[in-house]
Amino acid sequence: MSNLDELYLEVIIDHNKNPRNKGELNDFTHEAKGDNPLCGDQISIKLIMKDDKITDVKFTGSGCAISTASASVLTETIKGKSRSEIEKLFGRFQNLVTGTGKEGNLGKLEIFEGVNKYPARVKCATLSWHALIAAIEGKKEASTE
Amino acid sequence: MIDRKIKSDFPTLDQKINGKQLVYLDNAATTQKPYTVIEAVDKYYKNTNSNIHRGVHTLSQKATEKYENTRLKIANFINSDSEKEIIFVRGATEAINLVANCYVRPLLNSNDEIIISQMEHHANIVPWQMVCEEKKAKLKILPMNQNGELLVDELENMINKNTKFISMNHVSNSLGTINPIKKIVQLAHKNKIKIMVDGAQAVQHIPVNMKEIGADFYCFSGHKLYAPTGIGVLYGKKELLDEMPPYQGGGDMIKSVTFEKTVYNEVPQKFEAGTPNISGVIALGTAIDYIINIGIENIAKHEDELLKYATKEISKIKGIKIIGNAQNKASVLSFTIEGIHPHDVGTIMDSEGVAIRAGKHCTDPVMDFYCIPATARASFAIYNTKNDVDKFVNSVKKTIEVFG
Ligand SMILES: Cc1ncc(COP(=O)(O)O)c(C=O)c1O
Numbered sequence: 273m274s275n276l277d278e279l280y281l282e283v284i285i286d287h288n289k290n291p292r293n294k295g296e297l298n299d300f301t302h303e304a305k306g307d308n309p310l311c312g313d314q315i316s317i318k319l320i321m322k323d324d325k326i327t328d329v330k331f332t333g334s335g336c337a338i339s340t341a342s343a344s345v346l347t348e349t350i351k352g353k354s355r356s357e358i359e360k361l362f363g364r365f366q367n368l369v370t371g372t373g374k375e376g377n378l379g380k381l382e383i384f385e386g387v388n389k390y391p392a393r394v395k396c397a398t399l400s401w402h403a404l405i406a407a408i409e410g411k412k413e414a415s416t417e
Numbered sequence: 418m419i420d421r422k423i424k425s426d427f428p429t430l431d432q433k434i435n436g437k438q439l440v441y442l443d444n445a446a447t448t449q450k451p452y453t454v455i456e457a458v459d460k461y462y463k464n465t466n467s468n469i470h471r472g473v474h475t476l477s478q479k480a481t482e483k484y485e486n487t488r489l490k491i492a493n494f495i496n497s498d499s500e501k502e503i504i505f506v507r508g509a510t511e512a513i514n515l516v517a518n519c520y521v522r523p524l525l526n527s528n529d530e531i532i533i534s535q536m537e538h539h540a541n542i543v544p545w546q547m548v549c550e551e552k553k554a555k556l557k558i559l560p561m562n563q564n565g566e567l568l569v570d571e572l573e574n575m576i577n578k579n580t581k582f583i584s585m586n587h588v589s590n591s592l593g594t595i596n597p598i599k600k601i602v603q604l605a606h607k608n609k610i611k612i613m614v615d616g617a618q619a620v621q622h623i624p625v626n627m628k629e630i631g632a633d634f635y636c637f638s639g640h641k642l643y644a645p646t647g648i649g650v651l652y653g654k655k656e657l658l659d660e661m662p663p664y665q666g667g668g669d670m671i672k673s674v675t676f677e678k679t680v681y682n683e684v685p686q687k688f689e690a691g692t693p694n695i696s697g698v699i700a701l702g703t704a705i706d707y708i709i710n711i712g713i714e715n716i717a718k719h720e721d722e723l724l725k726y727a728t729k730e731i732s733k734i735k736g737i738k739i740i741g742n743a744q745n746k747a748s749v750l751s752f753t754i755e756g757i758h759p760h761d762v763g764t765i766m767d768s769e770g771v772a773i774r775a776g777k778h779c780t781d782p783v784m785d786f787y788c789i790p791a792t793a794r795a796s797f798a799i800y801n802t803k804n805d806v807d808k809f810v811n812s813v814k815k816t817i818e819v820f821g
Contacts, residue, residue, distance in 0.1 A: 275768070276768040279764070285821065311759070311776055312784065313758075335790075336760035336761045337757070340758075396760065
């Protein structure tokens with residue numbers, strides 16, 4: 273497969289076209305926004321946390337295929353997880369998309385491995401994660417720096 | 418007149434990107450440089466390097482002569498009255514900041530107004546916001562229509578006794594609109610208001626004539642005109658420049674200095690404190706020679722043909738929307754593809770060797786106006802060919818295929 277095909281895997285295109293868990297969430301306990309001013313991507317994450325576990329999560333906003341698909345997969349991956357589990361997972365996801373070390377056993381998240389050939393797109397893949405971490409930490413906005 | 422051979426003057430264009438021959442269509446961001454310009458920098462450092470205006474020795478005199486000859490060359494290129502009206506700056510951004518700080522700021526009071534337009538580059542928005550904020554003045558925005566054409570007739574209604582200055586782009590970098598700048602200048606002057614024109618996207622594409630346009634200030638960046646980065650030009654009417662305070666203090670901008678009193682130098686040296694970008698100035702002169710040699714009318718005609726051809730071909734593709742459909746356009750083709758984010762468009766086209774820009778193009782208010790996050794933008798220059806346009810159109814088709 274070419275680098276491009278590895279970046280735009282069919283599952284990614286599918287998540288972009290039919291994002292999972294996109295929409296409003298009632299009774300959320302945490303919320304934060306992620307902004308990538310460079311390309312205009314904006315993703316908002318809303319979630320419900322009970323006893324340090326995420327019970328529900330949804331996202332709104334618009335962005336490129338990579339950031340939309342990443343937000344979509346994120347919502348499928350983090351339900352039932354605790355804050356520390358999520359922080360660890362994000363660290364490993366960052367390693368995956370930046371190509372720092374070998375990361376396995378990341379399940380669905382592995383579809384974003386192709387991003388590591390495109391340094392300019394790492395921020396797209398991590399935008400929703402930054403928003404998620406900000407939300408958990410009680411911040412309103414994520415910084416992608 | 419303009420053919421494939423021009424490409425061979427530009428070494429950067431002769432390379433493969435992702436295994437494909439590079440098609441460079443990000444010229445509105447910056448143009449590539451011809452051999453002559455690159456060699457001018459090289460030659461300067463090899464043969465003439467020396468500080469200007471300072472030495473009696475031969476090299477310093479040679480460097481000074483080349484530097485000042487370029488000033489004259491530029492004055493002729495834009496048909497200004499005198500080379501004293503040409504000030505070397507870093508680029509359009511610095512030129513606008515200079516005028517905002519040294520001309521507009523001293524005359525601005527609270528409740529005064531400055532008018533810009535809906536389609537300005539951030540460089541022609543933020544400096545005005547900064548002085549307005551400081552002086553509690555107001556920034557007013559001349560609107561445009563859906564085609565991306567300024568509603569020039571509205572300008573008369575917006576002007577009132579508080580209007581102190583107008584600044585407007587000649588050609589829009591995100592829409593390609595060529596604004597009726599002469600008419601706008603006339604309207605300003607009829608109301609006794611001074612006006613600056615941001616020509617960063619104009620000088621490299623269409624003939625620009627200071628006597629005909631009549632603007633009080635005009636500016637452009639060398640790097641968009643086949644010259645190196647870090648050099649640009651501010652044109653100002655001599656009588657205005659004379660009355661303005663200096664921009665920065667330092668060497669070269671003074672006639673005499675004592676601890677009690679400093680006497681400033683004459684225009685234009687008054688505005689050129691410190692050792693300038695000498696090699697940049699000389700290479701800018703070489704770039705202008707290159708343009709004059711081909712002829713700006715020929716360039717305008719060639720690029721217009723490319724733009725029309727590209728517009729026609731890309732319009733045939735389903736899902737394409739062109740952003741900016743002004744009657745009068747130069748070089749720029751901004752577009753969106755239904756269901757595909759411009760950032761993805763940029764990445765996929767790059768994999769085909771086609772370099773375009775995806776983003777907001779430093780014109781956030783234009784994106785807000787069209788309610789879009791960004792556009793993909795192709796912008797043409799002298800070295801582009803019909804074949805480049807064909808590759809561009811094919812890569813757009815390929816993008817749509819990938820997203821199936
Ligand atoms: C219309 C316009 N004005 C101003 C600028 C700023 O030019 P520079 O960054 O070279 O100072 C640009 C460059 O993108 C431009 O397109």
